[in-house]
Amino acid sequence: GESVGLHLPTLSVQEGDNSIINCAYSNSASDYFIWYKQESGKGPQFIIDIRSNMDKRQGQRVTVLLNKTVKHLSLQIAATQPGDSAVYFCVGGSYIPTFGRGTSLIVHP
Amino acid sequence: NAGVTQTPKFQVLKTGQSMTLQCAQDMNHNSMYWYRQDPGMGLRLIYYSASEGTTDKGEVPNGYNVSRLNKREFSLRLESAAPSQTSVYFCASSEVEAELFFGSGTQLSVL
Numbered sequence: 001g002e003s004v005g006l007h008l009p010t011l012s013v014q015e016g017d018n019s020i021i022n023c024a025y026s027n028s029a030s031d032y033f034i035w036y037k038q039e040s041g042k043g044p045q046f047i048i049d050i051r052s053n054m055d056k057r058q059g060q061r062v063t064v065l066l067n068k069t070v071k072h073l074s075l076q077i078a079a080t081q082p083g084d085s086a087v088y089f090c091v092g093g094s095y096i097p098t099f100g101r102g103t104s105l106i107v108h109p
Numbered sequence: 110n111a112g113v114t115q116t117p118k119f120q121v122l123k124t125g126q127s128m129t130l131q132c133a134q135d136m137n138h139n140s141m142y143w144y145r146q147d148p149g150m151g152l153r154l155i156y157y158s159a160s161e162g163t164t165d166k167g168e169v170p171n172g173y174n175v176s177r178l179n180k181r182e183f184s185l186r187l188e189s190a191a192p193s194q195t196s197v198y199f200c201a202s203s204e205v206e207a208e209l210f211f212g213s214g215t216q217l218s219v220l
Contacts, residue, residue: 034207043199043211095140097207099152
């Protein structure tokens, strides 16, 4: 299966700044990646996905960048808000998804 | 439309007791999953069911059993609870690869 990992366990930012959460993967055959957000006391929730035939995908205040050359993807959150405080997971496309430890985003007011 | 419903939300057990965690989804998904989440460990897959009538072990199946009762329901059973099974348990379902819908979790403490 796909092996993905997040670079930093914790990321602290100021409210209003942009946040960048990074992720590396090992299997070049994977054609699909998903970012999840897990708020305290809740289950993970789908944020955005990206297919391997894309370099970039934008949602509402979030952008995913995929660099297949270095097997790296990132989640960028614009104008970070306190409600963005959560643990973020990147998951490789698989019917048996592996979540890893995630990156905890802490937004300071 | 409730999505994925887990019961109970909280449970305290004594070592050696048994219990069943219930999970039901109303999205007509084929695949269902049970994960556990421990501090600093992320989510680890216990068992999954790719379709009604099939179940397979995940990364950490020891001490657990599952039943895919029908397409909607997937239960997780602890036959003899141990303190190491203290965790938060999440059930999830999916139709598209890696696109999971999670329940709100069961916080289990084994004393």
